[in-house]
Amino acid sequence: MANYKGHLAGGLIFTGMYAVSVSFLPVERFAEHAGVLRDWQAVFGLFIIGMLFSILPDVDTNSKAQDIFFGIVFPLNIILLWQGMLQASAYLGLIAMLPIIGHHRGWTHKKWAVFVVPLPILIVPYVYSEKILSLAMIYYGVAVTGYFSHLLLDGLIWRRFRIKN
Ligand SMILES: [Zn+2]
Incomplete structure (x- = not known):
């Protein structure tokens, strides 16, 4: 599915499923931000990042x-x-060059990219606070979820899911 609207729809559905899953997280272990889904701004941010x-x-x-x-x-x-x-x-200039190195459906469409591309969401707050923040983990998770939905709809995870090319 090459159409970005299709991918946004997929991202919306997957982010919604992710948001519901996150709301079931054990409160004690994520005490710092257990209330993340009660804060509409945090939820809004979750959907923006996922999509x-x-x-x-x-x-x-x-x-x-x-x-x-x-x-x-x-x-x-x-x-x-x-x-x-x-x-x-x-x-930033160097990083901005990366996506245009290679061809379409090159490295940005590899399975490892699902986990690697969203890593700055974890690393940048870590550099500044020297600890892994649970909120950063929740946002990293939604970025991975959104990225995964793209590859899935492109038919790169499981061929059966390819809608059109
Ligand atoms: Zn694609």
Whole structure:
């Protein structure tokens, strides 16, 4: 399914299932953010991330995902330059090149990418707080879920699920 609307619909369904599953998490172990689903802003963030990651793999081709990705990265890089954060700007520029290296349905559509691409959601808060935050884990989980839904609908996980190409 190459259409981004189909992927967004898939991302919405999978994020919904994820949100319901997360609400059953053992409260003691996730005490820090057990109430995450009672906070509408946190739930809204959950759906934004899940649906964003459900179209992200197509950042490797001329797509809505690419428009959104560079629509965020480009102004962000200008802000970094403007703030004199040259090193951060250089790293962001380098990362922004990655999706267009290779061909469509290249590395962004590999199964390992499902777990690796959302990793900054875990790593960045870890660098700043030096501990794995349960909220970061919940957001990492929804990013993995959204990304997975994309590969599933592309027919790359289980051929039977390929809707159209
Ligand atoms: Zn795709």
